Amino acid sequence: MNTPPYSQFQATLAITRASLKSIFRSPSAVIFSLMFPLIFIVVFGFIGGGNISVDVGFDKTSDTTNVLYKILAGENSGVNLVTYPTAAEMTADLKKGNTAAIISILPIDNLKDGKVKVNLQLCDASGRNGKIFQSQLNAIISTVNSMGTPIADMKIQMNQPTEIKGRAYKSIDFILPGQLGFSLLASGVFGTAFVFFSLRQTLVLKRFFATPIKRSGIIIGEAIARLIFAMMGSMVIILIGRFAFGFTLIHGFTTFLNMIALSALGLIVFMGFGFVVSGLAKNESSIPPFANLITMPQFLLAGTFFSIQNFPHWLQYVSYALPLTYLNDAMRKIAFEGAGLWDVHHQILIVVLWGVGIYLLAIKVFRWE
Amino acid sequence: MNPSKTIISVKELVKSYGTLPAVKGISFEVYEGEIFGLLGPNGAGKTTTLEIMETLRSKTSGEVLINGLNVDTHPQEIKKIIGVQLQAAGYYPGLTLLELMQLFSGLYNRKINKMEMLAAVGLQDKAKAKHKELSGGQKQRFSIATTLINNPKIIFLDEPTTGLDPQARRNLWDLIRQIRDNGTTVVITTHYMDEAENLCDRVGVIESGKIIAMDTPDKLIDNLIASGFERKKEVKKANLEDVFLSLTGKEWKDE
Numbered sequence A: 001m002n003t004p005p006y007s008q009f010q011a012t013l014a015i016t017r018a019s020l021k022s023i024f025r026s027p028s029a030v031i032f033s034l035m036f037p038l039i040f041i042v043v044f045g046f047i048g049g050g051n052i053s054v055d056v057g058f059d060k061t062s063d064t065t066n067v068l069y070k071i072l073a074g075e076n077s078g079v080n081l082v083t084y085p086t087a088a089e090m091t092a093d094l095k096k097g098n099t100a101a102i103i104s105i106l107p108i109d110n111l112k113d114g115k116v117k118v119n120l121q122l123c124d125a126s127g128r129n130g131k132i133f134q135s136q137l138n139a140i141i142s143t144v145n146s147m148g149t150p151i152a153d154m155k156i157q158m159n160q161p162t163e164i165k166g167r168a169y170k171s172i173d174f175i176l177p178g179q180l181g182f183s184l185l186a187s188g189v190f191g192t193a194f195v196f197f198s199l200r201q202t203l204v205l206k207r208f209f210a211t212p213i214k215r216s217g218i219i220i221g222e223a224i225a226r227l228i229f230a231m232m233g234s235m236v237i238i239l240i241g242r243f244a245f246g247f248t249l250i251h252g253f254t255t256f257l258n259m260i261a262l263s264a265l266g267l268i269v270f271m272g273f274g275f276v277v278s279g280l281a282k283n284e285s286s287i288p289p290f291a292n293l294i295t296m297p298q299f300l301l302a303g304t305f306f307s308i309q310n311f312p313h314w315l316q317y318v319s320y321a322l323p324l325t326y327l328n329d330a331m332r333k334i335a336f337e338g339a340g341l342w343d344v345h346h347q348i349l350i351v352v353l354w355g356v357g358i359y360l361l362a363i364k365v366f367r368w369e
Numbered sequence B: 001m002n003p004s005k006t007i008i009s010v011k012e013l014v015k016s017y018g019t020l021p022a023v024k025g026i027s028f029e030v031y032e033g034e035i036f037g038l039l040g041p042n043g044a045g046k047t048t049t050l051e052i053m054e055t056l057r058s059k060t061s062g063e064v065l066i067n068g069l070n071v072d073t074h075p076q077e078i079k080k081i082i083g084v085q086l087q088a089a090g091y092y093p094g095l096t097l098l099e100l101m102q103l104f105s106g107l108y109n110r111k112i113n114k115m116e117m118l119a120a121v122g123l124q125d126k127a128k129a130k131h132k133e134l135s136g137g138q139k140q141r142f143s144i145a146t147t148l149i150n151n152p153k154i155i156f157l158d159e160p161t162t163g164l165d166p167q168a169r170r171n172l173w174d175l176i177r178q179i180r181d182n183g184t185t186v187v188i189t190t191h192y193m194d195e196a197e198n199l200c201d202r203v204g205v206i207e208s209g210k211i212i213a214m215d216t217p218d219k220l221i222d223n224l225i226a227s228g229f230e231r232k233k234e235v236k237k238a239n240l241e242d243v244f245l246s247l248t249g250k251e252w253k254d255e
C-alpha cells in the first residue's frame, strides 16, 4: 500500500475544526466571551463618568502672584491645575481629552492697560468638561472684578478660546478596551481550563492518543480553535461597540487590526493560565475557584473599569504586576490614542514575559491523564 | 488465514501499577488474519495488556512487537496501522456522527465514505444525531466504526459487545468476521463465552495477570471433555436468546 506521509498538520486542522464546532455549540463559551463583556459595556456605558473635579492644564510660565491663580489653586475650587514638563505634552493631553482645558495667566502689563489677561484653550475632545470650566472661569472673573478690593484696578479679560481640533472622548472609548481585555482573560482561562479538563475526563483525549497525531498537535489544534473563536468574539465586541455605542476607531481599519493582533497575543498568554488551572484542578468543581483566583484580581485591579490612578499607591504596585494591566494599557493606547503596535512594545514585552513564565509553569503542571 | 505468520508478539510482559502487579509476565502470539480472543474475569489484566499493545500505556518490562514494530520505539508507526476501540472512550458530545467521522478521517489522514462506515454498524439513520444523543449501545457501535477508518492491519476491540442488544451483537460478529475475511487481524476481549466460541479462531485465558490457557475454542472444549467433564443438564434445542431473536428480528435495532 502506498500512502503519502502522515501529515500532522492535516490532523491538527481536523481537531481545530471539530473543536470550533464544539465551542460554538456550547452556550457557556458564547456567554463568557460575548454576553458578559457586552452587558458590562452597556451598564458602565450608561453609568458614565461623574468627575468630582476637572483637570486643567496650567501653563508653567503663568503669573502666579494674582488673585485669580489663588482662587483656582485653592482647595475647593473644583479645579485641579496640572502642570506639564513641555507645552507639547500639555496640548497632547488636551487633545486626548485628559484635561478639560489649558489655562495660562499672563503677567499684568502695567504700561498698557494694567489688566490680568487669561488665555484659555479648549478642545472638543474634553466634551462638556471644557465648557463647564469656561463658565466656572467666567464666574470667577466677574466675581473678582466686582469685589473691587484689594486690587481694585485689576481687570481680567479672557481671550477667545482657541479651539484645538481634537476628537470626542466618550466613556465607551475607555470601557471597551478594558472589557475586551477582560473577555480575553476569561475566555483564555476558563475556556482552556474547562476544555482540557473535560477532554481528559471524558476520555476524548485518550481516543486521540490512539491515532497518529502527536500530543503537541492536539494542544495546538485545540488552541487554534479557541483563538479563532475568541478573535471572532473580539471582532463582534469591537463592531458592536463601534456601531451601537459609537466607539472610536481612530485610524479606522488599521486600529481595528492592531486591536485584534493585540487580542490574539493576550489570549495566547491567558490560555497559559488555563493550562495551569486544568493541570492543577483535581476535579471539575475546583476549576472555577482556581480560575477566579486568576481572573478576579485582574478584573478589579487591571484598569478594566477604573483607572489605576484612582487606587492608593500600595495597590497600584499590585496593579502594575498584572499582565492584564499592560494589555488594557496597550489596548487603550491603540484604541483611542491611535498608537501602533510598536508604540506599545514596552507593554507587549511585559505581556510576552508573563506568557513565557506561565507556559514554563504550564509545561510543569499540565497533565494528560 | 496464514497461521504461520506472527503479526503480534508479546514476550514476558509485566505491568505494575505502583506496587500492584496487574500483568505478571505473559507471552503470546497473534497470527495474521485471525480473530484472537482474550478472556478472563474482571481485573484479570485484559485491558492493561491491550492498551500496552495499543501504545497507550507504558509497560514495566517485556517486549511487544506489533507487525514487527516495537511499541517502545515506534508508537507513531504502530498507531497508523491499528484500529482501536477502547473499553471507555469519549467523543465531542455536541458533534454529530458525520462530523466526528470527519474528525477521525483527518486524524488518520484518510479519505473515507462516512455514510458507508456508519452503515457498517447500522448507524446510517443516526448520521446527523449528536454523539450525546446516542444510546449506550449506539455509542459502542460508533466507537467500533471509528476503528475502521484507517483501514487498519490489526484492530483491537475491548469488550465491543458489552451493552449491545442480541441483534447488534450478532450483526457485529458478522462485521468482525467480514473484517477478518478482508485480511485484518482482530484482537478482542469479551466476557461472553458464546461469543468467544462463535467468533474467535484462538483464545487466551488470563487470570490475575497470567495466561492459564491458550488454544482454539474447540481444542479447549475437547480437552475439558477428555478430562472427564460432563454438563450437569442436557441443554434444550433453543435458548432464551433464540426466543428473543425470533421475537424481535435480526436487523440492527435503532429505535
Ligand SMILES: Nc1ncnc2c1ncn2[C@@H]1O[C@H](COP(=O)(O)OP(=O)(O)OP(=O)(O)O)[C@@H](O)[C@H]1O
Pocket (backbone or CB within 6 Å): B017, B020, B022, B040, B041, B042, B043, B044, B045, B046, B047, B048, B049, B087
Ligand atoms: N490506571 C490504573 N491504576 C492502577 N491500577 C489499575 C489501573 N488500571 C487497571 N488497574 C488494575 O490492574 C488490574 C487489571 O486491570 P484491567 O483493566 O487490565 O482488567 P480487565 O481484565 O480489563 O478487567 P475488566 O474485565 O473488568 O475490564 C486491576 O486490578 C485494576 O484494578
Ligand SMILES: [Mg+2]
Pocket (backbone or CB within 6 Å): B046, B047, B048, B087, B158
Ligand atoms: Mg477491561
